[in-house]
Amino acid sequence: MAAACRSSSHCGESNSAFRFISRGKTMPFKSHGTLALLLLLTLSLCFADDDHEMEEFLKREYSLSKPYQGVGSASSSHWELMGDAMVTTEQVRLTPDMQSRQGAVWSRMPCHLKDWEMQVHFKIHGKGKKNLNGDGLAIWYTKERMQKGPVFGNMDNFTGLGVFVDTYPNEEKQLAAQKKRYTPRTQRIFPFVLAMVGNGSISYDHERDGRPTELGGCNAMVRNLKHDTFLFIRYIRRRLTVMIDIDGQHEWRDCLDIPGVRLPEGFYFGATSITGDLSDNHDIISLKLYQLTVLRSKKEEEEEEEDKITIPSVDNIHLLRLDQVEEKMSGLAIFFTVLFSMLGCIFLIVIGLVVYSHWNENRRKRFY
Ligand SMILES: *[C@@H]1O[C@H](CO)[C@@H](O)[C@H](O)[C@H]1NC(C)=O
Ligand SMILES: *[C@@H]1O[C@H](CO)[C@@H](O)[C@H](O)[C@H]1NC(C)=O
Numbered sequence: 001m002a003a004a005c006r007s008s009s010h011c012g013e014s015n016s017a018f019r020f021i022s023r024g025k026t027m028p029f030k031s032h033g034t035l036a037l038l039l040l041l042t043l044s045l046c047f048a049d050d051d052h053e054m055e056e057f058l059k060r061e062y063s064l065s066k067p068y069q070g071v072g073s074a075s076s077s078h079w080e081l082m083g084d085a086m087v088t089t090e091q092v093r094l095t096p097d098m099q100s101r102q103g104a105v106w107s108r109m110p111c112h113l114k115d116w117e118m119q120v121h122f123k124i125h126g127k128g129k130k131n132l133n134g135d136g137l138a139i140w141y142t143k144e145r146m147q148k149g150p151v152f153g154n155m156d157n158f159t160g161l162g163v164f165v166d167t168y169p170n171e172e173k174q175l176a177a178q179k180k181r182y183t184p185r186t187q188r189i190f191p192f193v194l195a196m197v198g199n200g201s202i203s204y205d206h207e208r209d210g211r212p213t214e215l216g217g218c219n220a221m222v223r224n225l226k227h228d229t230f231l232f233i234r235y236i237r238r239r240l241t242v243m244i245d246i247d248g249q250h251e252w253r254d255c256l257d258i259p260g261v262r263l264p265e266g267f268y269f270g271a272t273s274i275t276g277d278l279s280d281n282h283d284i285i286s287l288k289l290y291q292l293t294v295l296r297s298k299k300e301e302e303e304e305e306e307d308k309i310t311i312p313s314v315d316n317i318h319l320l321r322l323d324q325v326e327e328k329m330s331g332l333a334i335f336f337t338v339l340f341s342m343l344g345c346i347f348l349i350v351i352g353l354v355v356y357s358h359w360n361e362n363r364r365k366r367f368y
């Protein structure tokens, strides 16, 4: 922490360079003795307010924002354009609202931060009516960069994290064509935000909108809106959290939150998009990467050092799979059925006992 603070040279800068995060638990400062005291001292020198767990520093070298100086032309720029992507004064347009386009913008530098947050300011808009538009955009943190392919314009079998804003329900359309329907429980409402972690040999199933490899997701009505729309991807202590701010209320809404997501350091950030028969303008207005400074105990650091991640993976991934969830649901249903039948039986037995004792009493009364 102290080292990050010294080297980043943001310590003395104005508050606009970093913001405080008030979400999350407060750190157990006191439990680490003198080391914590030292850290606290360093912290209080850097920041006026040390009530908060984390600070975030905007890392300009991994961020893309207006006026997009040199993007796509000079080799001095930190960002490289690809395919049909174009820079204007207002945005980086990954694809225009035209058929069969694909475009991307990729960071030139691998990112070696442990904990980070990517704030994506984006806009998806077009002439097509609802469900007559496509296909969406993706934000990446991957080993590969500048590759063309079918996964929102990026290669399949990628290595790393993809967060997709999928605007076209391929699976639903296919089922409808076969005159089949979802069970209400498994239906997803589109546009749908979804996260996936690839290890180089996991394929994205486009026909099923990535359902087999989905880590989690949420509905996000992001198309043709007047206000600004944002996506936040936060990676702290191997926990992946995706939040959206799409209602123009400046509030973050949780989309997914998954612990045990193992992402190596040194991958590239990027954004890609593709259109097919259906299209949309897919615009990136800014990508802002914040370094999150998280206090770790010595033990935690040693553990992480020993357990270096080389291939992306997700712990207990089988528990996240939808069919497993369904199994669990039916398990739960069975549990409740049994519970209520047992309660019913007990109720009947109690009634029976009451009636019996009543009857017994009456009989005894008659006796005397
Ligand atoms: C990638 O993940 C799949 C599925 O979880 C697994 O079968 C495969 O062995 C993994 N590949 C590597 C290189 O780790
Ligand atoms: C992706 O990986 C799958 C399974 O490992 C393989 O069958 C497929 O051919 C690969 N696709 C590409 C484009 O490399």
Ligand SMILES: [Ca+2]
Binding pocket: 135, 166, 167, 168, 169, 170, 206, 209
């Ligand atoms: Ca889709």
